[in-house]
Amino acid sequence: MKYFILSFGLSIFTFCGATRLEHFETGSFRSHSYNSPVTDTIEPQDTAFVNLNAYSSDFNYDMRYATPNNFLKAKVYDCAECYLRYATIKALLAANKEFGALGYKITIYDCYRPLEIQKRMYKIVPDARYVANPKTGSIHNRGGAVDISLIDSTGAVVPMGTEFDHFGKEAHQDYTKLSPEIRANRNLLREIMEKNGFESIRTEWWHFNLKGST
Ligand SMILES: C[C@@H](N)C(=O)N[C@H](C)C(=O)O
Numbered sequence: 559m560k561y562f563i564l565s566f567g568l569s570i571f572t573f574c575g576a577t578r579l580e581h582f583e584t585g586s587f588r589s590h591s592y593n594s595p596v597t598d599t600i601e602p603q604d605t606a607f608v609n610l611n612a613y614s615s616d617f618n619y620d621m622r623y624a625t626p627n628n629f630l631k632a633k634v635y636d637c638a639e640c641y642l643r644y645a646t647i648k649a650l651l652a653a654n655k656e657f658g659a660l661g662y663k664i665t666i667y668d669c670y671r672p673l674e675i676q677k678r679m680y681k682i683v684p685d686a687r688y689v690a691n692p693k694t695g696s697i698h699n700r701g702g703a704v705d706i707s708l709i710d711s712t713g714a715v716v717p718m719g720t721e722f723d724h725f726g727k728e729a730h731q732d733y734t735k736l737s738p739e740i741r742a743n744r745n746l747l748r749e750i751m752e753k754n755g756f757e758s759i760r761t762e763w764w765h766f767n768l769k770g771s772t
């Protein structure tokens with residue numbers, strides 16, 4: 559498993575230039591030209607790593623770790639792509655459809671995260687409430703977790719009371735000193751994600767694991 563995650567990490571960075579790795583399973587991959595969303599009819603296996611962009615253009619991307627605008631204060635990803643297991647992608651598409659019907663869109667901060675980056679994060683914030691210990695790993699390292707928020711129909715980020723990766727009690731699910739509007743926004747995000755197969759964590763309003771991911 560360790561070697562699979564490491565080799566998948568390397569593969570992402572190898573293929574996130576002029577071409578994209580669209581479907582990845584151990585031992586085989588196919589790449590596609592950068593601009594064209596894939597219109598494959600072949601259904602990947604639930605465990606296959608795929609690029610969200612190949613399945614929908616209805617998401618907003620703010621891939622923070624591909625920029626220096628994050629708590630590491632460094633651009634630690636070579637490309638701003640969202641790779642996840644296909645099972646996670648399907649659940650995310652269903653959730654985004656529900657948000658869309660209400661006039662919102664998911665904005666994506668992070669998806670698959672290589673274990674090497676998890677180690678760098680944990681050196682800066684060695685607190686498992688906010689950064690999973692790389693000894694056990696994060697569900698991000700397995701393609702089953704997403705960090706997200708919402709944008710509205712004007713493209714404005716929906717206020718959630720803290721910035722993404724605010725590591726403190728204000729970002730906790732049970733934090734009560736929030737305006738009714740922010741409380742409603744957080745509830746909407748959590749309820750629709752949970753309805754579509756994700757579970758939230760106690761300490762970060764933006765983080766969701768696909769249920770059953772290990
Ligand atoms: C670092 C933060 N965005 C995050 O994803 N934290 C959780 C707990 C994780 O590392 O799995």
Ligand SMILES: [Zn+2]
Binds near residue numbers: 703705764766
């Ligand atoms: Zn996360």
